[in-house]
Every structure is written in structure tokens, then in C-alpha cells.
Amino acid sequence: xxxxxxxxxxxxxxxxxxxxxxxxxxxxxxxxxxxxxxxxxxxxxxxxxxxxxxxxxxxxxxxxxxxxxxxxxxxxxxxxxxxxxxxxxxxxxxxxxxxxxxxxxxxxxxxxxxxxxxxxxxxxxxxxxxxxxxxxxxxxxxxxxxxxxxxxxxxxxxx
Numbered sequence: 001x002x003x004x005x006x007x008x009x010x011x012x013x014x015x016x017x018x019x020x021x022x023x024x025x026x027x028x029x030x031x032x033x034x035x036x037x038x039x040x041x042x043x044x045x046x047x048x049x050x051x052x053x054x055x056x057x058x059x060x061x062x063x064x065x066x067x068x069x070x071x072x073x074x075x076x077x078x079x080x081x082x083x084x085x086x087x088x089x090x091x092x093x094x095x096x097x098x099x100x101x102x103x104x105x106x107x108x109x110x111x112x113x114x115x116x117x118x119x120x121x122x123x124x125x126x127x128x129x130x131x132x133x134x135x136x137x138x139x140x141x142x143x144x145x146x147x148x149x150x151x152x153x154x155x156x157x158x159x
Contacts, residue, residue: 005101006034006043007090008067009108013151016109016133023156025107030131030155031065034105042097043067046086050074091116098126106145107131111138118144131155 013025027045045062049055049071059069070089087110094116098104104120106113109132120126121144130137130145142148 002038002102003041003100004035004038004103004105005041005094005097006031006067006105007094007107008043008045009086009090009106009110010045010047010062011085012108012110013132016136017151017156020133020135021153021156025151026155026157027062027065027067030107033149033155034129034131038103040066041100042093044070044090044093046070046072046090048072048074087112094120095124098124101126103127103129105129105131109133109137109141111140114138114140114144117141121146 008027017023017025031043043066045067047055047059047069059071062069070086072086072089090106090108090113094104094106098120104126106117106128108130113130117128117130120128127146128144129147129149130141131149131151132141134150137148
């Protein structure tokens with residue numbers, strides 16, 4: 001059985017699915033598809049924590065599915081912009097957990113991850129699958145992945 005690590009950039013998937021489809025990502029369906037006939041070594045959802053009730057409920061749903069939820073506080077800058085990404089944390093975890101896995105699944109369209117994906121594939125010999133919204137996934141990330149799985153209606157919550 002293939003061993004898999006799932007790494008989900010929650011903010012990226014939230015905003016890209018909302019922008020393109022006006023819908024939310026279906027984490028249950030994703031879990032079923034990405035883990036079918038595979039042994040899950042590690043699964044982490046990386047999110048920003050604003051501390052509100054709805055977010056805590058969502059985080060508990062992710063935990064119930066099987067994800068470890070890693071949180072960073074939401075930071076509002078003086079100029080009104082916000083900060084809060086997990087690029088470094090996702091990268092460190094991907095490199096660390098890749099030692100125990102055959103396949104790394106990354107859910108993000110962020111082109112910053114192309115370097116990580118190339119390193120995992122070329123230097124570590126891992127298969128890397130990327131799930132993302134096709135219109136908003138960086139070409140460099142698409143090209144780096146062994147397999148790109150577009151987020152479409154099958155991976156969206158039905159309203």
C-alpha cells in the first residue's frame with residue numbers, strides 16, 4: 001500500500017474556490033479521493049485563526065475527518081492589509097514527513113511551492129500530486145507536479 005502525506009493550504013483553497021466557483025471545498029470528498037487504497041502517514045490542514053466560533057467549528061470538522069489542524073493567528077497590519085500564510089511551515093513539514101511517504105499531496109495553487117515540489121520529486125524521489133483551482137494555480141506549480149488534479153464540482157460542497 002502506498003504511503004501518503006496530505007498537506008492542505010486552507011486559506012488558498014478557501015479563497016480560490018470561492019473566487020472561481022462561489023463554493024467551498026469538500027474536505028470529506030477530497031479525503032476519500034486522495035487516500036483511496038493508501039496509508040495516511042500524516043495529514044495537516046494549515047489555517048489562520050481569527051478565533052471566531054464558526055472557524056472553531058470548521059477546525060473541529062477537519063479534525064474529525066482526520067486532519068491535524070495547525071493554526072497561526074490572524075495579523076492585521078497598520079495599513080489595513082492582513083498577513084498569515086503557512087508557506088514555510090508547509091515546506092518544513094513536507095520535507096520532514098516525505099521521509100516516511102511515497103506520495104505527497106499538496107492542496108494549493110501557490111506558485112511559491114514549485115521549488116518544494118521539484119525538490120520532493122527530483123531529490124527525494126517522491127510522487128507529488130497537487131490539487132488546485134486550475135484557473136488560479138500557478139503554471140510553475142502545474143509544471144512541477146507529477147499529477148495535477150483540478151478542483152471542480154466533484155470536490156466542492158453542494159449548496
